[in-house]
Amino acid sequence: MLPPSMPEGGGRSPELQHFRAFEAIHRLGGLTAAAQELGMTQPALSKALGLLRRYYGDELFVRSKQGMRPTPLARRLALDVQQLVGLVQERLRAPSGFDPARSSRTFRISCTEVGAIHFMPRLLAAVRDSAPGVRWEVVPLAGDALGGLLASGEIDLVLSAYQAQRPGLSSQALYSVGHCCLVRAGHPRIGQDLTLERFCAEKHVVASISDTQHAYRRVEQAIVQTAGEGAIGLRVHSLLTAPFIVAQSDHIFTATEQIARQMAQLPGLRLLPCPLPLPPIVVHQYWHSRQDQDPAVGWLRALVARHFAQPLPEVHAAQA
Structure with a gap:
């Protein structure tokens, strides 16, 4: 895994916090948003980015109208960095688990725009008092890419009728709808x-x-x-x-x-x-098997199941 090879720039070797900074900048596209998510000051984040730039001998991220854009080298490093950060966070997660009442975690859910209209009002109301600091982000549903996005930790959960069959994905059928x-x-x-x-x-x-x-x-x-x-x-x-x-x-x-x-x-x-004999569709929640040990994602899945799961007709339960 990282570093992929001895970089031209050399210098002090990066540590986990530097790669966490890289991952946040790459995902969020800006220093301010990345610093806020990581609980760092912007100067501290800039210092971490500076160390990575010296180590790899590359700018890694350059300013543009769309935010901090990754260089070709940064794009090549991105997946390894995401996997490294995700693996370390999963292995070192505190055994006490996830406390929604004290958490300020941002949960990223992938669904359609109409799916957001259906799911999000009830989820927001459900956690208004029990998890007031939790934040949410709805990202577009990308069928072919959802396996990679879940594996890298870029999204926590997919809510969709999309029939996803990808290695490492787990799912729960929530309900069927006509x-x-x-x-x-x-x-x-x-x-x-x-x-x-x-x-x-x-x-x-x-x-x-x-x-x-x-x-x-x-x-x-x-x-x-x-x-x-x-x-x-x-x-x-x-x-x-x-x-x-x-x-x-x-x-x-x-x-x-x-x-x-x-x-x-x-x-x-x-x-x-509808007079057209359309078969009902089954809506699922999808997550990656690497997240099975993440208590925060487990809490999220349980929350969704509690508010949306319904018994399925036998024919649909067998298909699911």
Whole structure:
């Protein structure tokens, strides 16, 4: 592991705190944010970075409009540094465990934007009094990269219907959910019932997601298979735009029931059962097996399970 080879710069060898500084700067993209997370002053963090720069004979991070950008050498070192810091923190974690009442840890959860709308209000309310110092960050869901992000510790948990099969990943099925359709309140051809025939005759808004394993990509595929490619009237790149468009058009948007019910609270929308025979999806929480011994991540998983886990129908429990 580190150092990968004798660097050209030489000088005093880095210690763990220097690599922790490197990892925080690389992940957060700024000295101020990294210093705050590590509980260091900015001069102390700059001093740690300076030692690394001398040791490796490289700037490692350069200022830009987007923050501190890693040099090619820093990008090559990043994964080793993340693994080193994560391993040491895991092995040296205090045996007393995690005390949420005194913690100021930032938990990073990866989910979709609509997933954040579903999960985060309840989680924030659940810890308001019991873990007031805990902080949260929601990061975009990156299906192909989630295994590496969990392994490196860049994210703590993934909440998704994405079917993740990666070495080292563990999962818990939380609940299954069906689908509903959103239409505008004054739709000229759709009354209190939405038949499959009418569903196929109308235009649809779908989320343009390239990953074929994503739940909304499978909805699009089912619409095309049943009603034809011509039924797709609009593709959007953000699920949150769909209800605003539907409220002002004659298009239909098909979403998971939990999200559709939240979207239906917007003015001008109606919620109807989906006539398309879509199989319910199962939402999971995913984590890396290296985090099994991390009491903080264990607390987070238990928190999510306590507030969202529901018994699954037998067919879905077997699939999960």
